[in-house]
Amino acid sequence: MRRSKAILTCLVALLFLGSLGPVSLRAEGESSWNSLGVVKPPVEHNSSPSVTKDVYTVTNSVYLLAAEKTELVIYPGESVRFTNDTSNLISITTDAKSSNDIRYDYVSYNSEGKVTYDDLAHTGSASVLSKGGTTVITVDYPYPLTVSFNSELSYAYSPVPALLKKTLRRGESYFISNQAYAGRSIMSDATSTNGKRYDYAVYKEDGSLEKSSFDTYTKPSFSVGDSIILTGASEEPVTVGVPYEGFIGYETDEPAYDSVLLYPGEL
Missing domain, CATH: 2.60.120 (Jelly Rolls)
Known part of the structure; x- marks a missing residue:
């Protein structure tokens, strides 16, 4: 009789524990189980933006901005024609200075073919007028010339000097x-x-x-x-x-x- 009561007591205890379910065995908010007892992936608690991602985005933008510039070396005896099809005047920067003996000749035309700028043994920058303007640069001096310009300019080597x-x-x-x-x-x-x-x-x-x-x-x-x-x-x-x-x-x-x-x- 005592053995029957003991067994009955154990069964009641087990039934009580079973009624609590798996929720009672874990801390609130830390469960990897759902209501069906299936394991769920852990939740990442990270609401702040990624610093690495932000730095990469800025660096990438700077890289793209730098990539818009084209650098070209024009050697003695060479002529290059630049064409501007945009709506803005574009400058061509050069390494020609009065202190380094680097020189070049150039002439700029508007879209109608009229001369707007020209110079002999020039130093400094040159400009290309908008909407079909062209500029011809010729290096007829001992040292090569390095030019840098917006990639929106198109260019081609020319058999005709400036x-x-x-x-x-x-x-x-x-x-x-x-x-x-x-x-x-x-x-x-x-x-x-x-x-x-x-x-x-x-x-x-x-x-x-x-x-x-x-x-x-x-x-x-x-x-x-x-x-x-x-x-x-x-x-x-x-x-x-x-x-x-x-x-x-x-x-x-x-x-x-x-x-x-x-x-x-x-x-």
Whole structure:
């Protein structure tokens, strides 16, 4: 009889414990079981953003920004034409400085082909006008030129240089005709201090003389249809130039000025 009561008591105890279910055997909020007794994956308690992810995003953005720049080395004798099809003017930065002897020639055209900027033995940056503007850069000097520009610019190596130019020794002459869209001034490396000089004579389309000067360093302008003859007038050779496109140039035996060497006492 005692044994029957003991067995009955054990059964009641087991039934009571069974009615509590598995929930009573774990701490609240730490269960890996669901109501059906199936194991659930642990829950990660991390509501703050990932620092690593944020740093990667910023770094990636900086990388993409840097990737928008293109760097190109232009070697002596090479010419490159840059084209801008965007709606904004784009600058081309270079390593040409007055202190490092790196130089280049360039000319910029608008979408209609009119010259907007040009220079001989230039240092610093250049610009490419918007909406179809182009710029031609030529390295005609001893050192290569490194340029950096927005990747929105397209570029191609050009068989045509930026400038039509000529170095004149004393007595040598060069004829240039303006067949471009607008008047333009002569470029040269003559300055008030370096002793380089030339004579020039500008003629109208009908052949009449428009203006002239002797032993000068000034940069004369000449209109569409006009022509100019430049003659070297110094012991130091002088370089003159105009944009290559729209101008015709060739050597000539005709000087800007007819001159006669007079000795003391001669008239």
